[in-house]
Amino acid sequence: MIRTRILDQLSIALRHAAPQLNALSVDDAVLAGLRLERPRNPEHGDYAVNVSFLARHTKMAPPKIAETIAAHWTDPSLSASVVGGYLNLRLSETVFCEALTALLKESEPGKNASLLGEVILVEYVSANPTGPLHIGHGRWAALGDTLVRILRHCGAQVTAEFYINDAGVQMRNIALSVLLRAREVLLEREKLSADIQRVEAEVPYPGDYVSDIVRELLDDQPELNAQILAFWQALLQANPEGPILWAMHSDSVPTDLLKSIMTLTRDRMLSVQRALLDTMRVTFESWISEKAYLYDRDVITPSLQRLSEQGFTYEADDALWFKSTEFGDEKDRVLRKSDGSFTYLTPDIAYHHDKFNRPEGYNLILDIWGADHHGYIPRMRGAIQALGHNADQFEVLLGQLVNLIVDGERTRMGKRRKMLTLQDVIDEVGVDATRFWMVSKSADSALDFDVDLAASSTSENPVFYVQYAHARCCSILRNAVESAPNVDTGELNPPFVQAEALTEFEAQLTPEKLALLFDSLAEPRDRAVLGNLLLILDSFEDTVKDAARLRAPHFITQALMDVAAQFHSFYNVCRILTPDPAVTTVRLMLVRAIQSVLAQGLELLGVSAPEKM
RNA sequence: GCCUCAGUAGCUCAGUCGGAUAGAGCAACCGCCUUCUAAGCGGUAGGUCACAGGUUCGAAUCCUGUCUGGGGUACCA
Secondary structure (H helix, E strand, C coil), X not given: CHHHHHHHHHHHHHHHHXXXXXXXXXXXXXXXXXXXXXXXXXXXXXXXXXXXXXXXHHCCCHHXXXXXXXXXXXXXXXXXXXXXXXXXXXXXXXXXXXXXHHHHCCXXXXXXXXXXXXXXXXXXCCCCCCCCCCHHHHHHHHHHHHHHHHHHHCCCEEEEEEEECCCCHHHHHHHHHHHHHXXXXXXXXXXXXXXXXXXXXXXXXXXXXXXXXHHHHHHHCHHHHHHHHHHHHHHHHHCCCCCXXXXXXXHHCCHHHHHHHHHHHHHHHHHHHHHHHHHCCCCCCEEEEHHHHHHCCCCHHHHHHHHHHCCCEEEECCEEEECHHHHCXXXXXXXXXXXXXXXXXXXXXXXXXXXXXXXXXXXXXXXXXXXXXXXXXXXXXXXXXXXXXXXXXXXXXXXXXXXXXXXXXXXXXXXXXXXXXXXXHHHHHCHHHHHHHHHCCCCCCCEEEEHHHHHHCHHHCHHHHHHHHHHHHHHHHHHHCCCCECCCCCCECCCCCCXXXXXXXXXXXXXXXXXXXXXXXXXXHHHHHHHHXXXXXXXXXXXXXXXXXXXXXXXXXHHHHHHHHHHHHHHHHCCCCCCXXXXXXXXXXXXXXXXXXXXXXXXXXXXXXXXXX
């Protein structure tokens, strides 16, 4: 990488110059402070170092410092010139060719070892199996899966995990909703009389999809069908007169019936969610059920006991509390409600306790949450500390929420009656555009997802811009080695280059052989475009590292847009396939490198890289 | 009230550790297909980086305060 090479040279020059810089001690802090940047103005060179910050250490004027360092510059391939407090560097064409050579030898561009040895557990989406995934889940899915891919590209060993929230009040609510909605379906099927209208109810989950679940359950489960029918008939017969207030009776639903509905609903919704995630190319190695993994194995109580033994719990108002205020939370939190059941927090504490104790020995527990769970962080972090774990190994990536724009109007995501689900959006917009769009903005920004815009004018979507660049590369690489019929005569033209010759050239590639790439361009402006293109390709590895370090997948989309733009630009000023096979060959090397970076970047985003469009 | 995210071109958003003249896409306007994919390229126009102080050689970036908008502030999850 060019950047590394420059930094090495800079470090050497700095050490040599140190005596004339008031005996500056060239330590890590000084080297870390030296930032290599791309100048905005191309006249300032390819890279620049701002040495102004050394003024404090050396008590010298910045231009003087720059000049002193420049005087000790030894690498002629990185020619240095001084403008004010800047050390401007212009790279020789050889350096560019070396970078391209290195890139072409890379089977997976950007792959690096910056996170080698890291063992990371990433948990995301983790929806309740009480309904279809909504647009917000789509953001976490795209964000999480992309981040996982990026972390792996940096050498980390990553496990992606989905926590199935299949215990607790919400499951009971969805089951009750199914039962309630079932009476309408039964009415349609004329097994129940119109008496049903006497039932007055607030439905916890009013979404239309509940009726769909009901129909499927009733169709597939004749036994359950009979049980539900019997339940409703009994209830209506027991109350021959007047309206039935559902709230008074929901507690008397037979436990077995409710459990069967709950289980079947859970399985149904989970499989729907999994199918969609699969469509989105979002993969989890691990699916953890709150009910099966935590409740049924009875691991909640032990972690609760451990908290108590450490003295971080107390009883008050018939409930058990966690002293989360001792860890900076604004108030203490209930662990066990006065009715004896746990709050959501309690199994979640056990879950995170378990994450820390797994044999994999994760040194980073990374959760991706929606911003609506923000206030939950201090108590979770507190619990982790209270259990004796290192809270620094626990990190929450918060994503701001998604606004769905339909007909130009902002719709809050959620379980509305006429809700647009993630599946609807995917059907309209497609996986590629959805994933690209979802990660192309910083997670810190609330995201407006305009469905009409994304669906109607797909060509405006940046993902196609990048994919088009990739397809264009592929097309050129195809055409280069194929015989094409002459437009006028219909006779077959020979290919621009022989496929074997091309393979041979690439296998024996050296920077010197690429010199023709620059030499064949007459216009300085075209050379500048080429140089810029090579610099962006070369810095792709840094982009991947930064994206991993800052958990910022949108760096990747940004970089791909950049590569695509520079390539399109180059394509318009410089023909790749020429009558001269030698020139064609070196230009094809460039195209191959671009194609390889674009393909790799799209792979990291989980977006397809079409060879034709 | 408190916590938190945001406020940058008409719109949607980048801007990494504080650096040179503020960056894209879309929308607008003017050009470019006889040639490898025009889902493309070149150009023009568009800015009080919400506001006010502060820190310093230097602030869209850091600090304080104010305003506006999103989210949170449960014995829901």
